[in-house]
Amino acid sequence: MLWIMMILISLISLIPCFISLYRKKYPSIANNPSIAFYQLQLKELESELRQELILPEEYHQAKLEIQRRLLNSDDQSEKNNFISCDPATNGHFFILCGLICIPLTAIGLYLLNGVPALPSQPLRTRIAEQQKQNKDLAPYVKQLKEKIVTLAYNDPKRIEGYLLLGRIEAEQGQLDNAIQAWKTALDQRFDPYLAAQIAELIIQKNGHMTEESFTLFQQALQRASSDAPWRNIAEQRVMEYQKNNP
Template identity: 35%
Template sequence: MIWLSIVLLSCLALAPAALPLWRRARQVRDERSAALSLHEAQLSEIDRDLDIGLIAPAEHDIARLEIQRRILVADTAPTHADDAIPPVAVWSALGLIPIAAVGLYLTNGVPSLPAQPLGPRLAAQHEQNTRGDAVVQRLKATLAMIPAGDPNLRQGYLLLGQAEATREHYAEAAEAWNHALSLGFDPEVAARTGEALTRAASHVTPQALDLFRKALDAAPKDAPWRGAIQARIAEGEHEQDNP
């Protein structure tokens, strides 16, 4: 099926280049035929004028000779256009283009790559989402059973936030990480929470900006994410100054 598609696409791509060649040859033939038809009509016209006495026989003979001369000139006109590059060479070059394209595809592409229909991919995505929902629900059920003073509660909220962020549910991830922050501040978690809030709102919110500042103040000097936090703070301050 893919090869048929390649052939059809090649024909469509080459059509604009091939059409002028065909039109030019047809135009030359049409101009020659039109000239011959015109001169033959002129012959018939002067014969009719002679019959009804509009012109003298001598004038008729002179006009007839002139028209016959024009017919000979038109009949010897070329039936094809003389190009600097022969049409055969042009058509050959056009034919080589799809062959070269197929060659490039075979050498640089992956013809053996199996097809990836949309239906199975959507089904796989739905199955993955279903599994993710089940994991999140189990985490929430487990968190509901952990006592308030248990150290595992904070770790559970961290895991829940990570699971939600993996699914790109940034608002839910920020909510879970905020619970973890309320049980114990950590600059990296604060930075993640601010980033989740920013992605959920598509801009740096005041709450996210506050978290970024707190994270930067408490972050180790060698923290690899300090630069990203500073960039977010600058972005948030710019948005505040230019609402």
């Protein structure tokens, strides 16, 4: 069913291209020099008739001849337009083949590089795998915590240990523990980017901007460089909080 839907969506998306290829173009008087020339001849005939340079019979015969030529010109224009709409005569056939090849190539690349035979993984299975990973990492996390507390307060490895601990706990979904670990590292040595990360983690935990995250963003902006890549996001967070909490 999925493959049928993909093919139908691909064909529907190409409909405007097909219409533009086979749309018939009608000639315009302004762009047709033959029609303009015949109209000029009619005006000259009418002028000669008013000046009595030709007889009425001659005028009607000449007018009929001009109208006949005008109709022949229109017929020839329609034939040319019909020929120009033939995809086999003006390259449209190759364009059409190219348009059809686009979805076929996309599906082929998906079959080669994707995994269409891989079944969807239920949420229960993913949760079970995450819990298994957390359980496997638990002994290492415990060893890391025990190692960190033995380090001196001014030891740079102590900061690195808390940063690593916070990253692991954030990936495990233990946001409270991750925030606490990063705050410990921030208290030892202030880092603007780390402060912004903690503020974002607090927002993720609470689902909205809090006063604590607002304060951290302000401190980070005051100490960060003007070209910090995360500066715009932090400024937007601060402005949003100030707007909602005047």
